[in-house]
Amino acid sequence: MLAINILTHAFLQVIGNLRQLVNISALPxxxxxxxxxxxxxxxxxxxxxxxxxxxxxxxxxxxxxxxxFVWIAVNWHRFVLLNQPQSILPRLPMNAVLRYIGTAILIAILLLVPLALAAATFQIIAGVLGSAGITFVLAFAFGIAIMLALMVASLRLGVALPAAAIGAPDAITTAWKATAGNTGTFLLLGVLMALLQIPINLITMVPTGPATPFLVSILILLLTIAVLWIYMFISLSVLTTLYGYFVERRQLRTSI
Incomplete structure (x- = not known):
């Protein structure tokens, strides 16, 4: 499936460039x-x-x-898409950073406005129905539908972020048009990303306390940091891969 291939490509992109990960992220x-x-x-x-x-x-x-974080994201996108390697003192392309922040704010607005309208519509419908039981069922179904819709929309609009990082024109419009007609792929990809977070959350929730040996606490802390660090770059790589595949028509790599 395309969603699995995209996630695999993103994962291989990360593990194949660990040195660049360190160079890009150490100082920030x-x-x-x-x-x-x-x-x-x-x-x-x-x-x-x-x-x-x-x-x-x-x-x-x-x-x-x-x-x-934006500094890291911008340099990672530029490394992958523009073949722009970074040293241990990574570049700070302020124009790209500002474009990235501006694009992220616009995406947030584009997601929040429909969400607010949907919530207001639900309140009106719930008020008309009046039944607590029906309202609960409707709220559950409505919540699932909104969550899935936001998942798809955020991934599609998120493709504009690497576009902004490399200075591509009309980033949001380009991203939305290029990813049209692939709702199923984005839905599955969003679910896979959510499932990937489960073991990460379990690691970060490992309890420690005064009775925990100091060395064990340190190891758990280091493992948590390493896992979150890798997941951050996998998430960034998913967006980079989506841009490369849907906008630039690059091929996906699914094996080492």
Whole structure:
């Protein structure tokens, strides 16, 4: 199936370029780590001084947590699609980063507006029905349908992100048109990505406490970080692969 081939290609893309993964992500992740610590201490200081730390912490969270991730994403897309290798001090293409953020905001709006309209429509229908039992069944079916629709739409629109990273024109329009007629593929791909998250969530939820040996706690922490790191790049690679396949008509690699 095409969805399985896309996910396989994305996975092979990741494991075949581990050195580039390190080069692209090491510095941004270090900035995230120390930025998170700085944000915590700044928030504590601001809270003690004014009683309201949100006006201080929000800009810091954007600067230290969001921007490094976008930096990683942009350089990964550009490495794969433009054959632009990165050193341990990766490039910071600010124009591409700003395009990426702007495109992500537009995608969020395009997803949230129909969701809000659908929720309002459901409230009207539920009010007309009046029956708690029927409303519950309807809410369950409606929720599943909305979740699946969002899954497909977010993947299709998400193809615009690598397009923005490499400076392709009309990123969102191009992505939406190029992926038309493949609802089943995107639906299955979204389900596979969700299933892939299950073992990852199980690893991240492994309980640790005072009774846990220190070495075991460290190993669990390192395993959690490594798994989340790999999954992040697999997710980015899925979008890159979708762009390469549907827009640039590249071939999929399904074996080593």
């Amino acid at each position: 992740l270090l900035i995230q780590f120390f930025g998170a610590i700085a944000t915590i201490f700044t928030a504590i200081g601001a809270n003690n001084a004014t009683g309201n730390a949100s006006f201080v912490t929000l800009p810091l969270l954007v600067a230290f947590l969001l921007l490094p």
